[in-house]
Amino acid sequence: MRVRALALGRTRPLLCALALAVLAGPLAATASAQPPSGIVRPDTEPRHASVELGSELFAGNCSSCHGIAGVGIKNARPGAGGVMGQGPSLKNVGAQAPDFYLRTGLMPLDNPHAEPRNNRVLLSDKEIRSLVMYVASLGRGPGIPNPRPQAGNISEGMQLFTQSCAGCHQEDARGGYVTGARVPPLQGYSAREIAEAVRIGPYLMPKFPPSQISDAQLNSIVKYVLSQDHPYNKGGWGIGNIGPIPEGLVIWLIAIPVLLITCLILGRRLRRE
Amino acid sequence: MNESRRSEYAVVVLFGCAVLSAVGFIFVYAWFSPRHMPNSLLGICFGLTLLFIASAIALIGLRLVPNEEREDEYPQEHPEQQQAVVEQLHAAGELITRKRMLLGAGTAAGCALGAAALAPVLSLGPFWNTTALDKTPWRRGKRLVDQNGTPIRADDVIEETFYTAFPEGADMEEIGAPVVLLHLDPAKLHLQYGRKRWAPRGIIAYSKICTHAGCAVALFRKPTFTPVQPAEALVCPCHYSTFDPYTGATVLFGPAGRPLPQLPLMIDRSGNLRAAGNFTGRVGPAWWNVLEKPI
Secondary structure: OHHHHHHHHHHHHHHHHHHHHHHHOHHHHHHHOOOOOOOOOOOOOOOOOOHHHHHHHHHHHOHHHHOHHHOOEEEEEEOHHHOEEEEOOOOOOOOHHHHHHHHOOOOOOOOOOOOOOOOOOOOOHHHHHHHHHHHHOOOOOOOOOOOOHHHOOHHHHHHHHHHHOHHHHOOOOOOEEEOOEEEOOOOOOOHHHHHHHHHHOOOOOOOOOOOOOOHHHHHHHHHHHHHOOOOOOOOOOOHHHOOHHHHHHHHHHHHHHHHHHHHHHHHHHHHHO | OOHHHHHHHHHHHHHHHHHHHHHHHHHHHHHOOHHHOOHHHHHHHHHHHHHHHHHHHHHHHHHHOOOOOOOOOOHHHOHHHHHHHHHHHHHHHHOOOOHHHHHHHHHHHHHHHHHHHOHHHHHOOOOOOOHHHHOOOOOOOOEEEOOOOOEOEHHHOOOOOEEEEEEOOOOOOOOOOOEEEEEOOHHHOOOOOOOOOOOHHHEEEEEOEOOOOOOEOOEEEOOOOOOOOOOOEEEOOOOOOEEEHHHOOEEEEOOOOOOOOEEOEEEOOOOEEEEOOOOOOOOOOOOOOOOOOOO
């Protein structure tokens, strides 16, 4: 009984905070997009990246959810900052996964139930390299891939992208939705990050091992995705390249009224003469 | 032959051309199969129909309908002038000497255009004998191959990703051909009674064609950390019908009305995946009676 009362007491302020966050709307959203406690750093950081620095940063910023030494936490338990920590083990993820998640700002996450988003990266390059070294040292796993998009073929890349990626990310890599989550647009990522995502399958994305997409094919896919950063719009205005609905809106709401007004002006002039 | 008579014939010829190109449109639509439809030819035929009708109408307006404007005083005081106007009006009507011929040609062109617009009705059906829709290329013992025709080995099918497979030697574009192949945790599978052995080692196959509108079910939602993230699901990108792969692709969300048909699988002695039978139900979009008539 007492335990339950305690638990209720703890959840009520949380609920109130949640309600407040909803009411505050966009302001609160931008604020809560960052980890509530910020990044915890050791008092004196060494000059170079090292496993030791990585270990200290991990203990302060990641272990609430990923557990001590990255063993993972299966059942939620309270960690730093009052967050109910829960997260997967990082034992054999190698250097690839931490490099991807940290450089894209998907991690650290302020709450394990939240959908990872591309938040502002609060860690310095040195700190990221230290964390990657530390996580890679926890077990054996894949290293950071080194794609060479210049060796790829853009038309093969488009074909492969259509087969394996466009179902969620759309033909032009503008992103979309899957039931229960958002699918990110792929603009602004580096070749390395794109290759890492294909191999890891972050969040709800399936992973594509070399048996399914070879390294040569991956080069082509990366080349195609990079080409979609600034697509060549044959028709002129791309309208965000997000498909037929905005195109239709532009036709009905802008182009047709402009034509009608032109007709009216022409008609009035003719009548005057 | 005077000029107005010539214009009349020109109008009739134009309407005739419109009829011919509309009939051409219907012929092209009926002749070619949907997969080899020459879209540009269809467009040209339909465009020509509209163009001919438009020119015929323009010609009538320019040559046969008088468009003279007269501004006169109120003519009551000048009976002679009134008479002149009346005569002019009669003379104008005389420009059209073959009213019925023109009307007939115009009606024919209009009907042909309407028929061309209705031509896609030919794609509906089959109406009476629907057994062709039940046929799929899958048989017991058919090997599963990838899009290059290479047989798929059970050992190569790993978890946390998805594959598209086809029956060996069959037309890949047939609606009953493609299946989505997953490797799931066998301990989490909850298949219906009678399907227990259809997913050897947790390798499971469903029709890739959505049961709502026939799109390819191209999305596989795969959580990285199951306790806090949405569970595995097959999702159709067209209208977000969401299917649970653990329970026989039952519908979790969206407009689909029935599960994706499951393809029973087995592993042969050399480790290749083979079909152990045909689908559990009709492949593709729903229509009337679809639930009552399983394969």
